[in-house]
Amino acid sequence: MEKRNQLYEGKAKKVYATDDPDLFIVSYKDDATAFNGEKKGSIAGKGAVNNIMSNIVFALLEEAGVPTHLVRQLSDRDTLVKAVRILPLEVIVRNTAAGSFSKRYGVEEGTPLAQPTLEFSYKKDELGDPLINDDHILALGLADQADLDRVRIYTRKVNEVMKNFFETKGLKLIDFKIEFGKTPDGRIILADEVSPDTCRLWDIETNEKMDKDRFRRDLGKVEETYQAVLERVRA
Numbered sequence: 001m002e003k004r005n006q007l008y009e010g011k012a013k014k015v016y017a018t019d020d021p022d023l024f025i026v027s028y029k030d031d032a033t034a035f036n037g038e039k040k041g042s043i044a045g046k047g048a049v050n051n052i053m054s055n056i057v058f059a060l061l062e063e064a065g066v067p068t069h070l071v072r073q074l075s076d077r078d079t080l081v082k083a084v085r086i087l088p089l090e091v092i093v094r095n096t097a098a099g100s101f102s103k104r105y106g107v108e109e110g111t112p113l114a115q116p117t118l119e120f121s122y123k124k125d126e127l128g129d130p131l132i133n134d135d136h137i138l139a140l141g142l143a144d145q146a147d148l149d150r151v152r153i154y155t156r157k158v159n160e161v162m163k164n165f166f167e168t169k170g171l172k173l174i175d176f177k178i179e180f181g182k183t184p185d186g187r188i189i190l191a192d193e194v195s196p197d198t199c200r201l202w203d204i205e206t207n208e209k210m211d212k213d214r215f216r217r218d219l220g221k222v223e224e225t226y227q228a229v230l231e232r233v234r235a
């Protein structure tokens with residue numbers, strides 16, 4: 001399957017049409033941004049790590065009953081996926097306080113949460129991806145109630161599967177962001193990626209941060225950490 005015209009370029013990926021209208025090719029870049037694009041850089045090898053890792057995790061989720069866009073990996077950076085319209089929502093799950101949750105509610109990073117939380121952000125760069133609730137999503141017509149019900153059911157499953165999986169790799173799943181898409185026939189499926197860009201992963205023994213916070217916060221060892229996460233996930 002070959003790339004045809006470029007349909008979209010995001011901060012970390014490009015999406016191409018193919019000769020089949022039901023299939024796209026996503027191509028992962030090494031570009032890295034943070035704070036809504038304010039901080040820009042590049043992480044050598046990140047595109048390949050995120051592509052390969054996403055595909056491993058998506059295959060696992062498919063087995064567990066969560067439908068995903070994955071069709072097959074084409075190369076280190078390119079993957080053939082089902083064509084979807086991405087819901088303009090970031091679905092964020094937290095198992096442990098960190099990042100914007102810690103800041104907003106004044107809770108120290110690393111504080112365990114009594115139960116996992118699910119929150120939505122409205123994907124709109126001009127607004128800085130603001131937090132949004134179900135009523136707002138329905139009022140703005142970003143998704144309907146049936147979509148939201150599906151998204152919640154799948155997301156809970158994604159958290160369960162990923163938490164257990166990463167634990168076997170010596171990684172604690174602190175929080176993560178996923179995105180869903182709608183197929184031309186109206187089904188909701190998991191799309192986008194699961195990678196150190198989109199998950200907070202801490203070493204179970206040392207609590208060392210093994211994710212994009214190393215880039216966001218200038219913690220050093222950025223490239224090495226992405227490679228180390230991929231090695232663990234592949235093992």
Ligand code: TMP
Nearest residue numbers: 098099100101175176177197198199200
């Ligand atoms: P936050 O604590 O900054 O809200 O981030 C929560 C999770 O979402 C964390 O695992 C990082 C991920 N995330 C993204 O994937 N993309 C984003 O643009 C942001 C802000 C967070």
